[in-house]
Amino acid sequence: MPDLPQHRPVLAGARYNGMTAAAIRLEALPEGHLLHVLGAIEPVALAAELVKVGLANSSIRKAGFRQWFVAGDAPLSPAGLDALTAALAGKAFVMDQSHGRVRIGVSGRSSRLLLSKGTVVDLDPAVFAEGSSAMTMVGHISVQIARTGDDSFELTVLRSFAESLWDELRHMAASAEKDGV
Template sequence: MPDLPQHRPVLSDARYNGMSGSGLGLEALPEGHLLHVLGAIEPPALAAELAKAGLANSSIRKAGFRQWFVAGNAPLSSVSLDALAAALAGKAVVMDQSHGRVRIGVSGRSSRLLLSKGTVVDLDPTVFPEGESAMTMLGHISVQIVRTGDDSFELTVLRSFAESLWDELTHMAASAEKDSVSRLSLP
């Protein structure tokens, strides 16, 4: 029997161990599960169905009209996916995107400054509160940005663009750090 391909997290090399300093943190998040749900179901009803399927710790993020991403750190069992698909039958369709997308965490007091260098989304907390999400471009790469806390965000990107996005974020972080130092030295 031929060897089957083995899953290897895309951001698992030493250079992706995370970055922190100067009010900014960057980390590769666990490649748990990411589901794309499409249909006429509202988030509260979806949350109830997720809880029944054993996915209560997952978060629901708006991904478009009648579309949501359901993300979580734990790997998804086929039993949970089948249970959720059966529960949503007639209301919504669920597609497992876990193999095709990667999540990156950006945190710290300079996180908004960093992300503002690559996107036009207004990340001010009064406009983009915790739990809010937006499908957008970060530089030339399509991402979903989710505010997960006061100074923390999660970026979801297609797996094939994860390393490029990481490199872009580290480049922008160096630039953001310089800007932060420049502002402190102004009279």
């Protein structure tokens, strides 16, 4: 049926390399899977269950008290979601948020400076180590920031705010470039 809505990645092919490729890089990440897991399950136990259902390459990020986001680049089939839901039965609930959230990569030697222009989270590696995540605001937009490497971060945002966040990040990057960072 031609009148049915078609899935279109919000930031399809969006990329930004500011100043030099090493200074600031913004990248729309694949719209793979993003699951919201709620329950009294520890990350180690959740990771073990992810391995059992073929999601070993997914990352686990704290999203609140007894809440986790499980993110990955590969799309998750309905059978995979059913398998994880069954594996976590009695321990946690799983909600597929893949259709409703978008991930943006921010990397480069000036990535912390760029993000500090929009959020109050202390991104110093001694405080916010690799694997850390925090729910925060970037400007007026609610975002989860996860540190994925020394100079790399992943921002997860509601799909309807993805383009606004992308524009805000590009604006902050241009501002940093003008400041000579």
